[in-house]
Amino acid sequence: MGALTARMRVLVLGGTGFVGRTIVERLLADGHSPTLFNRGRNASLFPEVEQLAGDRYAGDFGALAAGSWDAVVDVTSYVPRDVAGAMDALGDRVGRYLLISSHAVFDGAGPALRPPIRDAVWPLTNETYGPSKVACEQDVAGRFGARATIVRPVKVAGPYDDENGLVYWVRAAARGGRVSLPGDPAQPIQLVDSRDLARLVVTLLATDRGAAFTAAGPTTTFAGLIGICAEAAGTSVEVVPVPPRGRFPLVRDPSVWPTLHRTPAPEMGALTPLLTTARDVLAWDREATA
Numbered sequence: 001m002g003a004l005t006a007r008m009r010v011l012v013l014g015g016t017g018f019v020g021r022t023i024v025e026r027l028l029a030d031g032h033s034p035t036l037f038n039r040g041r042n043a044s045l046f047p048e049v050e051q052l053a054g055d056r057y058a059g060d061f062g063a064l065a066a067g068s069w070d071a072v073v074d075v076t077s078y079v080p081r082d083v084a085g086a087m088d089a090l091g092d093r094v095g096r097y098l099l100i101s102s103h104a105v106f107d108g109a110g111p112a113l114r115p116p117i118r119d120a121v122w123p124l125t126n127e128t129y130g131p132s133k134v135a136c137e138q139d140v141a142g143r144f145g146a147r148a149t150i151v152r153p154v155k156v157a158g159p160y161d162d163e164n165g166l167v168y169w170v171r172a173a174a175r176g177g178r179v180s181l182p183g184d185p186a187q188p189i190q191l192v193d194s195r196d197l198a199r200l201v202v203t204l205l206a207t208d209r210g211a212a213f214t215a216a217g218p219t220t221t222f223a224g225l226i227g228i229c230a231e232a233a234g235t236s237v238e239v240v241p242v243p244p245r246g247r248f249p250l251v252r253d254p255s256v257w258p259t260l261h262r263t264p265a266p267e268m269g270a271l272t273p274l275l276t277t278a279r280d281v282l283a284w285d286r287e288a289t290a
Helices: 019-029 080-090 129-147 166-175 194-206 222-233 254-259 274-288
Strands: 009-013 033-038 050-053 069-074 094-100 148-153 155-157 177-181 188-193 211-215 219-221 237-241
Touching: 009 019, 019 033, 019 194, 069 080, 069 194, 080 094, 080 129, 094 129, 094 194, 129 148, 148 194, 155 194, 166 177, 166 222, 166 274, 177 222, 188 194, 188 222, 188 274, 194 211, 219 222, 222 237, 222 274
Parallel strands: 009 033, 009 069, 033 050, 069 094, 094 148, 148 211, 155 188, 177 237
Antiparallel strands: 188 219
């Protein structure tokens, strides 16, 4: 398909959290014109950007009653009613609908998807999160057809990460010495830098690309990741395996290890090395907590 206008008008549902903020930064850096729709809790973050206030989870889409955009980037849909509300509110006033989905939609290591779930209740669990995202994908594709774009990121890492993933291990490695790991040092780890994800999103919009795309980055082991974090911090560490103790950042049950390696979409281009991501996360975290 052909490219969209050189300067795209893009509605971002969300846009001030972790992934959404990075996408907005990329849109601005590439000369595009984003509009943000969210609850307005961080309205001062992008003062130069048009911001529309509403609460999609409460069905408050009044601010979207007027206006049109070349594309919408939906960062904050988790269950079918989320995408349904947005699509109903926007009608035919957007060109392309890009949904940020998840690698959790996959059923095992192959390309097959998990059976959709349409009636999950909040909070979502490991059993309902991926299937709910599958249902969101189906609904966006059903409404927008060739104008639907699905992006399925693996675990995202980068500056502004408020999900305590890579941030936890960067902090632990920065202290040096013994680092307790309530898991297996051989566990595979695959992260995608948030800036690589944002670049993919904007590239797909600018080239008017439909279909589904996997956003993935370099792979390593858990021990390798902790070593990379120590290198980023300039410390020496000893990884000490300890018994598992419930959910822990990035620790996964061995049953899902085969799913922790996805091939990045070719449209991603060059991937940010994990060392660069770790260094940038450490620098951001130190500034944010100073």
